[in-house]
Amino acid sequence: MKLHLLPAHSLLALLGRGEVSAEEVVSSFLHRVEEVEGDLNAFITLFSQDSLTQAREVDKLRAKGERVGRLAGVPIAIKDNICVQGKRMTCGSRMLSNFVPPYDATVVRRLKEEGAIIIGKTNMDEFAMGSSNENSFFGPVKNPFDSQRVSGGSSGGSAAAVSAGEAPMALGSDTGGSVRLPASFCGVVGLKPTYGLVSRFGLVAFASSLDQIGVLTRDVEDCALLLEVIAGYDPQDSTSIDQHLPDLVLEMKKGIKGLRVGLPEEYFSPEVDPQVKEAVLRAVNQLTLEGVEVERVNLPHTTSAIATYYIIADAEASSNLARYDGARYGYRAQGTRVLLDMYSRTRNEGFGDEVKRRIMLGTYVLSSGYYDAYYLQAQKARTLIRKDFEEAFCRCDLLVTPTSPTPAFKLGEKMDDPLLMYLSDSFTVPANLAGLPSLSIPCGMTREGLPIGMQIIGPPLGESQILGLASIYEQVASKGRDGL
Numbered sequence: 001m002k003l004h005l006l007p008a009h010s011l012l013a014l015l016g017r018g019e020v021s022a023e024e025v026v027s028s029f030l031h032r033v034e035e036v037e038g039d040l041n042a043f044i045t046l047f048s049q050d051s052l053t054q055a056r057e058v059d060k061l062r063a064k065g066e067r068v069g070r071l072a073g074v075p076i077a078i079k080d081n082i083c084v085q086g087k088r089m090t091c092g093s094r095m096l097s098n099f100v101p102p103y104d105a106t107v108v109r110r111l112k113e114e115g116a117i118i119i120g121k122t123n124m125d126e127f128a129m130g131s132s133n134e135n136s137f138f139g140p141v142k143n144p145f146d147s148q149r150v151s152g153g154s155s156g157g158s159a160a161a162v163s164a165g166e167a168p169m170a171l172g173s174d175t176g177g178s179v180r181l182p183a184s185f186c187g188v189v190g191l192k193p194t195y196g197l198v199s200r201f202g203l204v205a206f207a208s209s210l211d212q213i214g215v216l217t218r219d220v221e222d223c224a225l226l227l228e229v230i231a232g233y234d235p236q237d238s239t240s241i242d243q244h245l246p247d248l249v250l251e252m253k254k255g256i257k258g259l260r261v262g263l264p265e266e267y268f269s270p271e272v273d274p275q276v277k278e279a280v281l282r283a284v285n286q287l288t289l290e291g292v293e294v295e296r297v298n299l300p301h302t303t304s305a306i307a308t309y310y311i312i313a314d315a316e317a318s319s320n321l322a323r324y325d326g327a328r329y330g331y332r333a334q335g336t337r338v339l340l341d342m343y344s345r346t347r348n349e350g351f352g353d354e355v356k357r358r359i360m361l362g363t364y365v366l367s368s369g370y371y372d373a374y375y376l377q378a379q380k381a382r383t384l385i386r387k388d389f390e391e392a393f394c395r396c397d398l399l400v401t402p403t404s405p406t407p408a409f410k411l412g413e414k415m416d417d418p419l420l421m422y423l424s425d426s427f428t429v430p431a432n433l434a435g436l437p438s439l440s441i442p443c444g445m446t447r448e449g450l451p452i453g454m455q456i457i458g459p460p461l462g463e464s465q466i467l468g469l470a471s472i473y474e475q476v477a478s479k480g481r482d483g484l
């Protein structure tokens, strides 16, 4: 049995029945890492020995008949901008290449409490800024379906690791699409929860009004399971939502008859790759056969989303990244004599090009004389984008769109043209600007053999409906594949 190809819920069933040990599970994923990591570059740091030791402990507890957690013995990969106590966390940057956090992020604490085994920290675009995972100090992550192509970013390592069977589940972060875009490029399920549903305590801040930790899994059931474990109120994050979350795995099995799905015209524009459009519309068609009602809707301010996002995200980033000055932690330039020289050389040597570009743009849009024209204007546009969604959700329960206008592109293809790169995020940033939950699920392949992702966006706290629709689609699609 190829354990590394199984989703976590199947592994948990085998573990629960004593048919495999946690040690066998972890070993099988570590072997897989050895096999494919040379091509993929999905991990920055791997915890092979520690994870085997923890697996043996889980096995001992089980053998004694003691209570084990809901994810006991399941390996998980964590994006390298989420703190794991005592383990190096780089954020894909030279700036933090020697940084060891002294505490666990809340999500990591919750995973540990449920017995999950952290097998490593995944590669990412530097400080989560990017759409292709080519902005990492540790080199790009390659797409498991085609090593000439990008994995998508910025959680490219997490998406590639799950896709290639290096881990059954992973955590990522999503500020403007960084969970969903790589999920769609690598053919896995990726969910960005409602803003505030998952604690950001211990996640390195990029743009605090947009950042959310999200999950990447092989299937929808795992997505619900992992979200249940990490979600919930946390007094250590002031934006955390204090509300009880329903049992997602149960809720999502309720059925979808009569569910109203909106197709926003703006997401099916002529710039979208015809194969992507076709695959998503085919999937929608299959859903109508399951009782879903479909109608066309409009989100007229979608065209302003990229400009709005890149002003707000960069403004917040320029302020959040001011803390990396070489004085407190992380990289420090050598041989400087004056404080200002130490600051500027540290930042010049420690940050890569894209991060510098964001800091400069962000500082510019916040500076006096330009604040009103850019930052304030972007905040107004953000309100209009949010209102578009509010109106659409008066008419329908969920929205369905392509996750990205194109499938995975070639390595290097967009590196010299930042604007073209930013346009990859056209369909993912609106959900962040409006704080909405949104999921990407594989919905077919291109003729070249590249995965295509379908995005399902819901109203605030609409995770269980999103998962319900995704789970029905998953069943329909797998029937189609098996020719039943």
Ligand code: GLN
Pocket (backbone or CB within 6 Å): 128, 129, 130, 131, 153, 154, 173, 174, 175, 176, 177, 178, 179, 206, 313, 425
């Ligand atoms: N690609 C977007 C950016 O570069 C989104 C990144 C993210 O979600 N972390 O800002």
